[in-house]
Amino acid sequence: MSTTLAHAPELDLASPLPPVPAQRTAEDRSRTVFRLGELFSGPGGIGMGANLASIADPAYGIVHQWSNDFDADTCRTYARNVMGDVDSPDVICGDIRTLDFEHLAGRGDIDGLAFGFPCNDFSQIGERRGFDGTFGPLYTYGVKALRMFRPAFFLAENVGGLASNKEGDAFARILEDMRAVGYRLTPHLYKFERYGVPQARHRIIIIGIREDLDVRFEVPSPAPYEHADVSARTALADIPEWAAHQEPTRQSATVIERLNLIRPGQNVFTADLPERLQYRTRTQISQLYRRLHPDEPSYTVIGAGGGGTHVYHWEEPRALTNRERARLQTFPDDFTFEGGKGSVRKQIGMAVPVAGARVIFEAILRTFAGEPYETVRPSFPRVG
Structure with missing residues (x-):
């Protein structure tokens, strides 16, 4: 484990x-x-969930x-839909590793912080490099913000694979650092399909x-x-x-022929396909040309990947449109998302479901x- 990357000296997480x-x-x-501040905001799944949150006492809100x-399209999407102004000066676009936190302070104090720190290095898909990867250490910038602003609460989000990465060492280290800056922690694996979201999307949410x-x-019960x-x-x-973003994805004749032989709920590996339509890969990713089952929640919508990873309709031999993917994410x-078709797909796949964020x-x-x-x-056990 690379402690150098996990704890960049400039973050100064160890002083009293x-x-x-x-x-x-x-x-x-x-x-x-x-008042909510948000780092690694994405297009606004968490932000819209906060916008829509309401309880019996109407005085309470966010x-x-x-x-x-970091991403320009993503920032403009968030600004347009969450802030109500596509050019909002309160959305600061740029690499958090070079961000002046005093600039954030200049935009106003906060009472809550949300940060869905990048999950790439903790995901079950890929190399799972954890702290040794490019993205693993970035959670420390959320901890830096907690130390600087001392909000009453925070919400931190990452993939379910975080808890098992490096035999759980990464998760334990992250909890330790969050606790060290003065928060009692309640970590939980939320299975969002149990909370009214039409997608089997499982995420660890840490509330401090x-x-x-x-x-x-x-932790709110899924019983309601x-x-x-x-x-x-x-x-x-x-x-x-x-509704925007309904442009279809072109499907080749071969893909259409393949999809017509894959039944709802099946993928390219579980369907009975002739050899010429089978797919040869080193690892059998369950999402590859997997068709939705109409009577079940969708499988997890992802933001990147080549052919066969776009989520496929159960009846029509085609990939879903971006608007359909956004529906599965409860946007x-x-x-309205900013940017081209590929950028929109990425933004949708990286977001937290709006309805799930609202529940929390x-x-x-x-x-x-x-x-x-x-x-x-x-x-998971409480900390603190």
Whole structure:
């Protein structure tokens, strides 16, 4: 494990943590509107979930203060849809490794922080390089922001493979660093199809509550959503003609012939295909030319990959459109992505489902408001 990459010296995560002023503690205990900052914001799955979050007490809500992401199209998408202004100065576009955090501070203080730190090096697909990869150490910038801004809560998100990467050492190290800057942690593996999302997307979400606050976050139960229709058929029904991003993907004659022989729920490896239509790869990726089953949630929508990874319709021999993929990620139909077709696909695949993020933010608001809600035991031990 590369500790040099995981702990860049300029982050200074080891120096003593100053106490939270008593006045700040009192303010956060009585706060009803929480100003949210977001790092690695993506196109706005988490941001839109925060926008839509509401509880019984209408005084409680979340407003957006600032965000940062590296990709220009992604930043403009977030600015347009979450901030309401495609040129919003509160969306700072640039590499977080060179970002001046004082510039973020200049955009305003925050009461909550969200950061879906890049998952590439922790994903089950690929080399799983963890801290030794390019992206693994980037979570430390979220920890740096926690130390600098001391928000009342934070939400950190990553792939389910984080917990098993390097036999769990990476996950333990990340939790240790988050705890070290003064937060009690509730990590949980959320299976979003159990929360009303029409997609089997599993993500580790870590909720941190600053340790001077006498509130305890509980994982929201999926029980209220047990009868929700999360089928692909329902998710992709009745898309209005005016909704953007409905351009079809061209399919070759060979791909069409192959898809016509793959039944709903099957992929290129499980279908009974003639030899000329079979696929030869070193590893058998289950998503390759996998067709949706109309009566089940979609499999995980991804943001990158070549032919055969675009998610395929159960009946028509074609890949889904970007709008259909956005539906599976529960983006509203009036959510417009910036950039070309490939860029839009990437943004959709990298996002957190809007409806899933909303469930978690509403649980956070209820925690601070003292509103009861159904809960379940966290899938990982609490820290702190």
